[in-house]
Each structure stands twice: as structure tokens, then as C-alpha cells.
Amino acid sequence: MRLDGTNRSRLTYDAEYEGNPCFSPNGEVIAFEREEHRRCHIWLMNQDGSSQRQLTVGCAYDKAARFAPDGEHIWFVRRFAGSRVEYDYVIDSKGHDLHELKFKGHYIGRDATYPTAG
Secondary structure: OOOOOOOOOOOOOOOOEEEEEEEOOOOOEEEEEEEEOOEEEEEEEEOOOOOOEEOOOOOOEEEEEEEOOOOOEEEEEEEOOOOOOEEEEEEEOOOOOOEEOOOOOOOOOOOOOOOOOO
16 A cells, blocks of 8 residues: 555455554554454564464454564553453564563553553
């Protein structure tokens, strides 16, 4: 798609739901949510839709991915099965180093920015 919104094309064709995309700082990678079988995980793909790869796994519901300014880490919100409590997590773009963020703050919705400690 061009910056003016023209020349749009569909990048994904799978799953029950896919959405809430977020571009990496360099614009080359898109993080997005993919829901299948009542579970939602964070996926990555190249800007042209190629190389789709699942970043998070398990029985949690992961959403609202946002890239860190370095482009190497991704913050997202995780809710465990059977719970209504949401936790902030970060993972590197290779799918490693998953950990809960310990900071003063809460999930603030789709327009959230990458949190800072404090």
C-alpha cells in the first residue's frame, strides 16, 4: 500500500480473525494478532505479507503488539485462559526472552505505545 492509502492488497488469508497491525520502526516488519481456536497469538510478517511466523505460543490470549523503538523487542498484552486480568509482556523479535514487564502502568488500549519503566 502506498502512503496515501491507495494500491491496497490483502496480506493474510487464514484464521478466524487477524488484525491490529503494527509496523516495526524501519517499516519492514508487521506484528499482528491472529486468532484461531479461541486463542490469539502475536505473529510477524514482512511488509509484503511473506515470511509469516508465529511469535507467541501457548494457551494465553496475546494482543496489542507494539514494537520497541529498537525494532528488536515487541511489547504485548497477555491474558491467561480463565482470567480477566491482563499482563504486559515483552519478547524479542526472534521469539525468545519472553518475560513479564514490571512497571507502573496498565494496558491502555489499541493506541498504546511501547511502555517505559517507571
